[in-house]
Amino acid sequence: MPLSANDPNRTSWLYVNKYSDFPIQNIPFGVFLTREHIITIGTRIGDTAIDLGAMHQLGYFDGIPLTDDIFLQDSLNDFIADGRKTWRAVRNRVAEVFDSENATLRDNTKHKEIICFRLDEIEMQMPVHVGDYTDFYSSKEHATNVGAMFRDPENALLPNWLHVPVGYHGRSSSIVTTHIAIHRPQGQTMPEGATKPVFGPSKLVDFELEMAFITTDANDLGEPIPVSEAEEYIFGLVLFNDWSARDIQKWEYVPLGPFLGKNFASSMSPWIVTLDALEPFRVESPKQSPKPLPYLQTKGKHSFDIHLEAGIVPKGGKETTVCKTNFKYMYWNMAQQLAHHTVNGCPVNSGDMMGSGTISGPTEDSYGSMLELTWKGTKPLKMKDGTERKFINDHDTVVMRGYCENDDVRIGFGQLKTQLLPVFKK
């Protein structure tokens, strides 16, 4: 099926600012509460939210095989499970209906009132019910920085890293979407120089600038997904802030890896941008040496040129950008991650989420965490209000953004904003 939704020459009868992340070529998917407090699946063009459930009821998807209630759900899981052919048909149809040249809905005021919402009339919800969440560790720069800080600068990468897309199983119950505040976690730490662990609020709460991909039903128990087919099972991507408590993490992670220092919260952006919409921005991944084992070998372009940034907004203050990086720096691509994840026969389901791992670039201002940006707190960052940050303070808001851009079109992810509140008190 052609990706007619991606036609760069198409314009919409809805107003779209030229710097918008959501031109008619994007057509992401999300879940929102309407002004009548009805939950629905929707998309967005410019600053207009579009109720796909209402469009379906009014017949705008006639001819596409969809169940009656496919968009009247509180998550995208069933729609995602319908597979790539359906995602493409729906995106193509939305593009047609909102095309400047198409008068059908444009000139139907009554239908527009039912289908279209201003952003301030809606409330974004979690777009998927995340069944399982896996986090990789696929940025060579990040793994090298962390290895150099905590182990040995001469042997920063562990011997497996260049052969295996390293990952761990996270926890999905604490994944939240944008504008949901989180609390500073408490836990057990071993302070520098101490001989006994202490219990209390984490002193080193950090963000991790990541992206995550959302899968469809991919395989049965026992069945590996070949690397050459893996992208067919990827629905789309979101911005992902994988909150981390570095002091808890440091004390607990041996020998089984991340646990309570990680699973207190992770934040995802609410609009899932499809892999289809990102097609024009494919680029080659960094050259892999040594050559991976055959089941991980990919040919062609499997990474995406997505500009990423993170900023910190102190309470009542202005935002300071602290990091600019790019998804294309990832050493292991998504196809390799998914092929590796299933090579032992582990089943992957609709709505599963796979984090990239912190995305650090080659320069000091492109590191994707405060741990690296401030080099373990030894080089604090200056905020616009004159204060300094080694890690994240109570009441700070961390903002993440991501977008792709070429001469024709800009496709973005909007914002992911999360405020860190003090320790939870009843």
Ligand code: MN
């Ligand atoms: Mn992570």
